[in-house]
Amino acid sequence: MFSSTPLTGARTILTGASSGIGWALAKQMARAGARVVVASRNQDRLAELASSIGASGGEAWSVPTDVTDPAQRTALLERALAVLGGLDILVNNAGAGAMGYFALASEERLRRVFEVDFFACTELTRLALPLLRAGNQPMVVNVGSVIGRRGIPGCSEYCAAKFALAGWSESLRAELAQHGVHVLLVSPGAIETGFHQNLLDDQLRFGWQQRGGMSADRCAAIIMRALRRRPNEVTITAGGKLLVWLNRLVPRAVDAIMVRLARPDRLADRRAVPSE
Numbered sequence: 001m002f003s004s005t006p007l008t009g010a011r012t013i014l015t016g017a018s019s020g021i022g023w024a025l026a027k028q029m030a031r032a033g034a035r036v037v038v039a040s041r042n043q044d045r046l047a048e049l050a051s052s053i054g055a056s057g058g059e060a061w062s063v064p065t066d067v068t069d070p071a072q073r074t075a076l077l078e079r080a081l082a083v084l085g086g087l088d089i090l091v092n093n094a095g096a097g098a099m100g101y102f103a104l105a106s107e108e109r110l111r112r113v114f115e116v117d118f119f120a121c122t123e124l125t126r127l128a129l130p131l132l133r134a135g136n137q138p139m140v141v142n143v144g145s146v147i148g149r150r151g152i153p154g155c156s157e158y159c160a161a162k163f164a165l166a167g168w169s170e171s172l173r174a175e176l177a178q179h180g181v182h183v184l185l186v187s188p189g190a191i192e193t194g195f196h197q198n199l200l201d202d203q204l205r206f207g208w209q210q211r212g213g214m215s216a217d218r219c220a221a222i223i224m225r226a227l228r229r230r231p232n233e234v235t236i237t238a239g240g241k242l243l244v245w246l247n248r249l250v251p252r253a254v255d256a257i258m259v260r261l262a263r264p265d266r267l268a269d270r271r272a273v274p275s276e
Protein backbone atom coordinates (compact mmCIF):
# COMPACT_ATOMS: atom_id res chain seq x y z
CA MET A 1 0.00 0.00 0.00
CA PHE A 2 1.14 3.55 -0.76
CA SER A 3 1.18 6.12 2.02
CA SER A 4 -0.17 9.51 0.98
CA THR A 5 1.78 12.74 1.45
CA PRO A 6 -0.33 15.88 1.93
CA LEU A 7 0.50 18.84 -0.31
CA THR A 8 -0.56 21.48 2.22
CA GLY A 9 2.02 24.26 2.23
CA ALA A 10 4.22 22.56 -0.41
CA ARG A 11 6.42 25.30 -1.90
CA THR A 12 6.26 24.65 -5.62
CA ILE A 13 7.59 25.91 -8.94
CA LEU A 14 5.45 24.78 -11.88
CA THR A 15 6.60 25.58 -15.42
CA GLY A 16 4.35 25.62 -18.47
CA ALA A 17 1.42 26.82 -16.37
CA SER A 18 -0.15 29.22 -18.88
CA SER A 19 -2.20 26.48 -20.56
CA GLY A 20 -3.12 22.82 -20.77
CA ILE A 21 -1.85 20.35 -18.20
CA GLY A 22 0.16 22.98 -16.29
CA TRP A 23 -2.84 25.31 -15.95
CA ALA A 24 -5.05 22.50 -14.61
CA LEU A 25 -2.32 21.19 -12.30
CA ALA A 26 -1.59 24.65 -10.85
CA LYS A 27 -5.25 25.02 -9.90
CA GLN A 28 -5.47 21.56 -8.36
CA MET A 29 -2.21 21.93 -6.44
CA ALA A 30 -3.29 25.31 -5.06
CA ARG A 31 -6.67 23.84 -4.09
CA ALA A 32 -4.81 21.14 -2.16
CA GLY A 33 -2.94 23.85 -0.24
CA ALA A 34 0.33 24.03 -2.20
CA ARG A 35 1.91 27.49 -2.60
CA VAL A 36 2.68 27.72 -6.30
CA VAL A 37 5.00 29.89 -8.38
CA VAL A 38 3.70 29.54 -11.93
CA ALA A 39 6.08 30.15 -14.83
CA SER A 40 5.92 30.32 -18.62
CA ARG A 41 6.21 33.07 -21.25
CA ASN A 42 2.61 34.30 -21.53
CA GLN A 43 2.44 36.99 -18.86
CA ASP A 44 -1.30 37.72 -19.23
CA ARG A 45 -2.35 34.07 -18.92
CA LEU A 46 -0.12 33.59 -15.89
CA ALA A 47 -1.53 36.69 -14.20
CA GLU A 48 -5.07 35.43 -14.93
CA LEU A 49 -4.18 32.04 -13.42
CA ALA A 50 -2.60 33.53 -10.28
CA SER A 51 -5.53 35.85 -9.71
CA SER A 52 -8.10 33.10 -10.21
CA ILE A 53 -6.21 30.91 -7.72
CA GLY A 54 -6.06 33.85 -5.30
CA ALA A 55 -9.80 34.49 -5.71
CA SER A 56 -10.53 30.90 -4.69
CA GLY A 57 -8.43 31.20 -1.55
CA GLY A 58 -5.19 29.67 -2.87
CA GLU A 59 -1.70 31.09 -3.12
CA ALA A 60 0.06 31.58 -6.46
CA TRP A 61 2.61 33.97 -7.91
CA SER A 62 3.17 34.49 -11.62
CA VAL A 63 6.76 34.76 -12.83
CA PRO A 64 6.93 35.19 -16.62
CA THR A 65 9.83 33.03 -17.77
CA ASP A 66 11.25 31.60 -20.95
CA VAL A 67 12.71 28.40 -19.53
CA THR A 68 15.23 28.14 -22.38
CA ASP A 69 16.95 31.35 -21.21
CA PRO A 70 19.58 30.75 -18.47
CA ALA A 71 19.21 34.26 -17.02
CA GLN A 72 15.42 33.88 -16.78
CA ARG A 73 15.80 30.48 -15.09
CA THR A 74 18.04 32.09 -12.46
CA ALA A 75 15.57 34.96 -12.01
CA LEU A 76 12.72 32.43 -11.58
CA LEU A 77 14.60 30.62 -8.81
CA GLU A 78 15.44 33.90 -7.06
CA ARG A 79 11.84 35.11 -7.21
CA ALA A 80 10.54 31.75 -5.98
CA LEU A 81 12.94 31.81 -3.04
CA ALA A 82 11.87 35.36 -2.20
CA VAL A 83 8.14 34.61 -2.15
CA LEU A 84 8.15 30.98 -0.95
CA GLY A 85 11.17 31.05 1.37
CA GLY A 86 12.32 27.65 0.07
CA LEU A 87 11.34 24.92 -2.35
CA ASP A 88 9.73 21.49 -1.94
CA ILE A 89 8.48 20.61 -5.45
CA LEU A 90 9.78 21.52 -8.90
CA VAL A 91 7.46 20.54 -11.75
CA ASN A 92 9.23 20.63 -15.14
CA ASN A 93 6.10 20.70 -17.29
CA ALA A 94 6.86 23.34 -19.98
CA GLY A 95 7.23 21.61 -23.31
CA ALA A 96 6.66 21.90 -27.05
CA GLY A 97 6.60 19.49 -29.95
CA ALA A 98 7.58 19.63 -33.61
CA MET A 99 5.95 17.65 -36.40
CA GLY A 100 7.53 16.43 -39.60
CA TYR A 101 9.90 13.83 -40.98
CA PHE A 102 13.44 13.99 -39.58
CA ALA A 103 14.95 13.80 -43.08
CA LEU A 104 13.21 17.01 -44.10
CA ALA A 105 14.05 18.97 -40.95
CA SER A 106 17.12 20.82 -39.73
CA GLU A 107 19.61 20.57 -36.92
CA GLU A 108 18.13 23.83 -35.68
CA ARG A 109 14.72 22.18 -35.12
CA LEU A 110 16.34 19.33 -33.20
CA ARG A 111 18.23 21.75 -30.98
CA ARG A 112 15.18 23.96 -30.33
CA VAL A 113 13.13 20.95 -29.23
CA PHE A 114 15.91 19.79 -26.92
CA GLU A 115 16.29 23.29 -25.43
CA VAL A 116 12.65 23.34 -24.29
CA ASP A 117 11.96 19.67 -23.59
CA PHE A 118 15.28 18.59 -22.13
CA PHE A 119 17.93 21.22 -21.34
CA ALA A 120 15.47 23.64 -19.70
CA CYS A 121 14.45 20.82 -17.31
CA THR A 122 17.97 19.67 -16.49
CA GLU A 123 19.32 23.18 -15.94
CA LEU A 124 16.38 24.46 -13.93
CA THR A 125 16.69 21.37 -11.77
CA ARG A 126 20.44 21.92 -11.36
CA LEU A 127 19.72 25.44 -10.06
CA ALA A 128 16.92 24.23 -7.80
CA LEU A 129 18.76 21.30 -6.20
CA PRO A 130 20.34 23.17 -3.27
CA LEU A 131 16.89 24.50 -2.32
CA LEU A 132 15.20 21.14 -2.83
CA ARG A 133 17.74 19.34 -0.67
CA ALA A 134 16.74 21.64 2.18
CA GLY A 135 13.01 21.23 1.43
CA ASN A 136 10.23 19.17 3.01
CA GLN A 137 9.70 15.80 1.29
CA PRO A 138 11.25 17.31 -1.83
CA MET A 139 10.46 16.14 -5.33
CA VAL A 140 11.37 16.84 -8.94
CA VAL A 141 8.48 16.10 -11.29
CA ASN A 142 9.40 15.69 -14.96
CA VAL A 143 6.57 15.69 -17.46
CA GLY A 144 7.72 13.39 -20.26
CA SER A 145 5.48 11.48 -22.62
CA VAL A 146 4.55 7.91 -23.56
CA ILE A 147 6.36 8.67 -26.82
CA GLY A 148 9.42 9.20 -24.63
CA ARG A 149 9.01 5.47 -23.87
CA ARG A 150 8.23 4.26 -27.42
CA GLY A 151 9.25 6.31 -30.44
CA ILE A 152 6.73 7.08 -33.16
CA PRO A 153 7.20 8.57 -36.62
CA GLY A 154 6.59 12.21 -37.44
CA CYS A 155 8.03 13.78 -34.30
CA SER A 156 11.43 12.14 -33.86
CA GLU A 157 13.08 15.15 -32.19
CA TYR A 158 10.32 15.39 -29.57
CA CYS A 159 10.46 11.62 -28.91
CA ALA A 160 14.24 11.84 -28.54
CA ALA A 161 14.03 14.75 -26.09
CA LYS A 162 11.39 12.96 -23.98
CA PHE A 163 13.46 9.74 -24.04
CA ALA A 164 16.40 11.80 -22.80
CA LEU A 165 14.20 13.21 -20.06
CA ALA A 166 13.12 9.71 -19.02
CA GLY A 167 16.69 8.39 -18.90
CA TRP A 168 17.93 11.42 -17.03
CA SER A 169 15.04 11.09 -14.54
CA GLU A 170 16.03 7.48 -13.78
CA SER A 171 19.68 8.40 -13.18
CA LEU A 172 18.79 11.45 -11.13
CA ARG A 173 16.37 9.44 -8.97
CA ALA A 174 19.16 7.07 -7.98
CA GLU A 175 21.60 9.91 -7.28
CA LEU A 176 19.17 12.02 -5.25
CA ALA A 177 17.71 9.22 -3.14
CA GLN A 178 20.55 9.62 -0.61
CA HIS A 179 19.55 13.30 -0.27
CA GLY A 180 15.87 12.51 0.22
CA VAL A 181 14.81 14.13 -3.08
CA HIS A 182 12.34 12.00 -5.05
CA VAL A 183 12.09 12.10 -8.86
CA LEU A 184 8.70 11.40 -10.43
CA LEU A 185 8.42 10.88 -14.19
CA VAL A 186 4.97 11.60 -15.65
CA SER A 187 4.37 10.01 -19.06
CA PRO A 188 1.08 11.17 -20.56
CA GLY A 189 -0.54 9.81 -23.70
CA ALA A 190 -2.87 12.02 -25.76
CA ILE A 191 -4.27 14.89 -23.67
CA GLU A 192 -6.60 17.59 -25.02
CA THR A 193 -4.61 20.81 -24.71
CA GLY A 194 -3.20 23.53 -26.97
CA PHE A 195 -0.14 21.33 -27.57
CA HIS A 196 -0.90 20.76 -31.26
CA GLN A 197 -1.50 24.48 -31.82
CA ASN A 198 1.73 25.46 -30.04
CA LEU A 199 4.21 23.39 -32.04
CA LEU A 200 7.71 24.71 -32.71
CA ASP A 201 7.38 23.40 -36.26
CA ASP A 202 4.40 21.92 -38.06
CA GLN A 203 5.44 20.27 -41.32
CA LEU A 204 2.98 17.40 -41.48
CA ARG A 205 0.20 15.61 -39.63
CA PHE A 206 -0.88 12.01 -39.65
CA GLY A 207 -4.57 11.28 -39.17
CA TRP A 208 -3.95 9.48 -35.89
CA GLN A 209 -2.16 12.54 -34.46
CA GLN A 210 -5.35 14.57 -34.68
CA ARG A 211 -7.56 12.44 -32.45
CA GLY A 212 -8.78 13.89 -29.14
CA GLY A 213 -7.61 12.70 -25.78
CA MET A 214 -8.11 12.82 -22.04
CA SER A 215 -9.01 16.22 -20.54
CA ALA A 216 -6.24 18.27 -18.95
CA ASP A 217 -8.23 18.30 -15.68
CA ARG A 218 -8.36 14.50 -15.54
CA CYS A 219 -4.66 14.28 -16.41
CA ALA A 220 -3.85 16.79 -13.64
CA ALA A 221 -5.94 14.76 -11.16
CA ILE A 222 -3.84 11.68 -11.95
CA ILE A 223 -0.64 13.70 -11.47
CA MET A 224 -2.04 14.95 -8.14
CA ARG A 225 -2.47 11.38 -6.95
CA ALA A 226 1.12 10.64 -8.00
CA LEU A 227 2.38 13.73 -6.13
CA ARG A 228 0.80 12.33 -2.99
CA ARG A 229 1.80 8.68 -3.46
CA ARG A 230 5.26 9.36 -4.92
CA PRO A 231 5.68 6.44 -7.37
CA ASN A 232 8.71 6.55 -9.67
CA GLU A 233 6.59 6.92 -12.79
CA VAL A 234 3.00 7.38 -13.79
CA THR A 235 1.76 6.59 -17.30
CA ILE A 236 -1.44 8.38 -18.23
CA THR A 237 -4.27 7.34 -20.60
CA ALA A 238 -5.34 3.84 -21.55
CA GLY A 239 -3.91 4.23 -25.06
CA GLY A 240 -0.58 5.36 -23.64
CA LYS A 241 -0.41 2.39 -21.27
CA LEU A 242 -1.32 0.03 -24.10
CA LEU A 243 1.46 1.40 -26.32
CA VAL A 244 4.11 0.99 -23.61
CA TRP A 245 2.84 -2.47 -22.66
CA LEU A 246 2.62 -3.76 -26.26
CA ASN A 247 6.08 -2.40 -26.95
CA ARG A 248 7.46 -4.42 -24.05
CA LEU A 249 5.56 -7.55 -25.03
CA VAL A 250 5.74 -7.54 -28.85
CA PRO A 251 8.23 -4.86 -29.91
CA ARG A 252 8.57 -6.13 -33.47
CA ALA A 253 4.83 -5.98 -34.06
CA VAL A 254 4.83 -2.38 -32.77
CA ASP A 255 7.79 -1.62 -35.08
CA ALA A 256 5.76 -2.92 -38.03
CA ILE A 257 2.78 -0.73 -37.07
CA MET A 258 5.07 2.32 -36.86
CA VAL A 259 6.48 1.62 -40.34
CA ARG A 260 2.93 1.63 -41.71
CA LEU A 261 2.04 4.81 -39.82
CA ALA A 262 5.06 6.63 -41.29
CA ARG A 263 3.95 6.16 -44.92
CA PRO A 264 2.99 9.30 -46.87
CA ASP A 265 -0.43 7.77 -47.71
CA ARG A 266 -1.22 8.00 -43.96
CA LEU A 267 -0.78 11.78 -43.92
CA ALA A 268 -3.82 13.82 -43.04
CA ASP A 269 -2.07 17.03 -44.00
CA ARG A 270 0.58 16.95 -46.75
CA ARG A 271 2.64 20.03 -46.14
CA ALA A 272 5.98 18.28 -46.53
CA VAL A 273 6.26 14.77 -47.94
CA PRO A 274 9.46 12.83 -48.50
CA SER A 275 10.70 12.67 -52.08
CA GLU A 276 10.06 9.33 -53.78
Ligand SMILES: NC(=O)c1ccc[n+]([C@@H]2O[C@H](COP(=O)([O-])OP(=O)(O)OC[C@H]3O[C@@H](n4cnc5c(N)ncnc54)[C@H](OP(=O)(O)O)[C@@H]3O)[C@@H](O)[C@H]2O)c1
Pocket residue numbers: 015016017018019020021022039040041042043065066067068093094095096097116143144145146187188189190191192193194195196198213
Ligand atom coordinates in the same frame (compact mmCIF):
# COMPACT_ATOMS: atom_id res chain seq x y z
N1 LIG B 1 -0.99 17.24 -24.79
C1 LIG B 1 -0.48 16.02 -24.94
O1 LIG B 1 -1.06 15.16 -25.64
C2 LIG B 1 0.81 15.66 -24.23
C3 LIG B 1 1.19 14.29 -24.23
C4 LIG B 1 2.36 13.92 -23.61
C5 LIG B 1 3.14 14.87 -22.96
N2 LIG B 1 2.77 16.20 -22.97
C6 LIG B 1 3.63 17.15 -22.28
O2 LIG B 1 2.88 17.84 -21.32
C7 LIG B 1 3.49 19.10 -21.05
C8 LIG B 1 2.42 20.20 -21.10
O3 LIG B 1 1.93 20.28 -22.44
P1 LIG B 1 0.40 20.60 -22.77
O4 LIG B 1 -0.17 19.43 -23.44
O5 LIG B 1 -0.28 21.16 -21.59
O6 LIG B 1 0.60 21.68 -23.93
P2 LIG B 1 0.35 23.26 -23.97
O7 LIG B 1 -1.05 23.58 -23.64
O8 LIG B 1 0.91 23.71 -25.28
O9 LIG B 1 1.26 23.80 -22.78
C9 LIG B 1 2.64 23.92 -22.91
C10 LIG B 1 3.13 24.88 -21.85
O10 LIG B 1 4.54 25.00 -21.96
C11 LIG B 1 4.87 26.37 -21.96
N3 LIG B 1 6.10 26.62 -22.70
C12 LIG B 1 6.42 26.26 -23.97
N4 LIG B 1 7.65 26.73 -24.28
C13 LIG B 1 8.09 27.42 -23.20
C14 LIG B 1 9.26 28.16 -22.92
N5 LIG B 1 10.26 28.30 -23.81
N6 LIG B 1 9.39 28.73 -21.69
C15 LIG B 1 8.40 28.60 -20.78
N7 LIG B 1 7.28 27.92 -20.98
C16 LIG B 1 7.12 27.34 -22.19
C17 LIG B 1 3.68 27.07 -22.60
O11 LIG B 1 3.56 28.41 -22.13
P3 LIG B 1 3.99 29.76 -22.89
O12 LIG B 1 3.63 29.61 -24.34
O13 LIG B 1 3.22 30.81 -22.14
O14 LIG B 1 5.46 29.90 -22.66
C18 LIG B 1 2.54 26.28 -22.01
O15 LIG B 1 2.18 26.78 -20.75
C19 LIG B 1 4.60 19.27 -22.10
O16 LIG B 1 5.84 18.94 -21.53
C20 LIG B 1 4.22 18.24 -23.15
O17 LIG B 1 5.36 17.82 -23.87
C21 LIG B 1 1.62 16.60 -23.59
